[in-house]
Amino acid sequence: MYKTMQVIYTALARLPLTAFALVASALAKHAATVIKMPESLIEEEANMKSFKRIKNFPNVIGAIDCTHIKIKKVGGDITQYYINGKGYYSLNVQVVCDANLKICNVVARWRGNTHDCRIFDESIFKQQLEAGKFKGRLVGDSGYKL
Structure with missing residues (x-):
């Protein structure tokens, strides 16, 4: 892939x-x-079964992480906000994928110096999870709070 x-x-x-x-x-x-989360309980349960089968993760509907997409230098007073921790200009893009690596959710609007957990905390997707739209949970790295 x-x-x-x-x-x-x-x-x-x-x-x-x-x-x-x-x-x-x-x-x-x-x-x-094309890019969408499970729309029914049946689809969601299929995702959970796939994650369980692959790595024995229970009740997981997606894997979340952010990646830096390199961009050209941004000018003006906000230029420093686009420089990420590795020292180059970027957008920090959050992606959720299912067990088959199908992209289910993307947030691609944050500057390079934005922390992963802030992007998630301010996403509509987090609001949907908290509102109970999905029965499963996400798996992510240490950049995300429990």
Whole structure:
């Protein structure tokens, strides 16, 4: 999966900016129909069974983490907020995937210096979890509070 994404990224990076914008726009247009959390208890239970089968994680519907997407230097007074802990300009993008590595939720609007737990704390997805929309839980690294 990673190698495939790397090949796609490399190919897109070689496109002229207008072609890249067209491809990105087309992907974004269809994102809502492809990137989504389980919509029924049956789908949610299938996710839980998959995580249980793979690593014996009970009641898990998704794995969460953030990744830094490198961007060009941001100018102006806010430039320092885009520099992440590794010293380069980025967006910190939160992704939730299921046991089959299908992306189910994305938050891609935070500056590079934003901590993972803040992105989750302020997400609509966290509100949905707390409201009981989903019966399962997430698994994540130490960047997320219990």
